[in-house]
Amino acid sequence: MLKPQIFIYTESTPNPNSMKFVLNFEIVPDGSSFDYATPADALAEGRNSPLAVELFGFDFVKRVFISSNFITVTKDDETKWEDELFGVKQFIRKFFEEKKEVFTKTTIAAHEAANGGEEDSEAVIKIKSVLEQYVRPAVESDGGAINFHSFNDGIVKVLLQGSCSGCPSSTMTLKAGIENLLTRMVPEVKEVVAEGV
Numbered sequence: 001m002l003k004p005q006i007f008i009y010t011e012s013t014p015n016p017n018s019m020k021f022v023l024n025f026e027i028v029p030d031g032s033s034f035d036y037a038t039p040a041d042a043l044a045e046g047r048n049s050p051l052a053v054e055l056f057g058f059d060f061v062k063r064v065f066i067s068s069n070f071i072t073v074t075k076d077d078e079t080k081w082e083d084e085l086f087g088v089k090q091f092i093r094k095f096f097e098e099k100k101e102v103f104t105k106t107t108i109a110a111h112e113a114a115n116g117g118e119e120d121s122e123a124v125i126k127i128k129s130v131l132e133q134y135v136r137p138a139v140e141s142d143g144g145a146i147n148f149h150s151f152n153d154g155i156v157k158v159l160l161q162g163s164c165s166g167c168p169s170s171t172m173t174l175k176a177g178i179e180n181l182l183t184r185m186v187p188e189v190k191e192v193v194a195e196g197v
Contacts, residue, residue: 004025005024006024006025006096006097007023007024008021008022008023008024008089008092008093009022010085010089011141013072013142013143013144013163014142014163015074015142015143015163015164015169017062017074017075017076017077018072018073018074018143018144018162019072019073019075019085019088019143020071020072020142020143020163021072021073021088021089021092022069022070023070023071023092023096024069025069026068026069027066027068027069027070027071027102028068028102032067033066033145033161033162034047034049034065034066034067034103034107035063035064035065035145035159035161035165036049036056036063036064036065036066037062037165038056039053039056042064045106046106046107047107048103048107049064049066049102049103049104049107050100050101050102050103050104051064051066051071051101051103052066054091054095055071055073055088055091058084058087058088058091060075060076060078060084061074061075062074062076063165065143065144065145065161065162065165066102067140067161067162068140070143072144072163073088074162074163121151123151123186123188123189124148124151126185126186126188127148127151127182127189128148130181130182130186131146131147131148131158131178134181135177135178135181139160139164142163143163144160144161144162144163144164144165145159145161145164146158146160146161146178147161150195151188151189154188155190155191155192155193156182156189156191156192156193157192157193157194157195158174158178158192158193159194160174160194174192174193174194175192178192179191179192
């Protein structure tokens with residue numbers, strides 16, 4: 001029986017310290033994403049990711065983001081991607097060839113439980129729809145993710161993850177792009193701010 005081929009290619013992102021490693025299969029279902037800012041995050045109960053833990057084993061790795069069919073790795077300022085790209089790519093290929101778990105079973109269960117919840121208001125449903133249809137594809141193509149956080153008094157709070165965290169252009173994108181789009185399409189929205197950047 002033939003072993004399925006694992007293809008990985010890289011894409012640079014607007015954040016020069018982040019590199020997107022794209023695979024030819026889904027890693028995370030249903031548009032979910034997991035952002036790890038520290039090795040401790042990757043070990044946390046309900047968020048544990050053996051893949052992220054092992055990626056933090058590279059001393060230059062400062063952040064790991066896992067979504068859809070890609071992994072965005074953010075490095076320190078001193079390291080050059082051209083020196084490390086091949087090694088990270090080979091590591092990811094070997095990880096999947098050995099059929100290791102990306103997440104523990106408790107992480108998947110905790111994530112599924114957290115995504116069931118209370119009913120959204122009409123404005124929140126519209127906001128989430130605009131983010132999902134118009135914003136998410138563009139942000140994911142840059143190796144990041146945007147997730148709705150809350151909506152109160154006309155202010156939408158979003159979480160920027162992956163290469164968007166700490167990216168020099170993320171504030172401009174948030175204000176000039178996302179806020180402009182949401183205020184036009186959802187009249188109840190007056191401002192968009194990033195939570196936890």
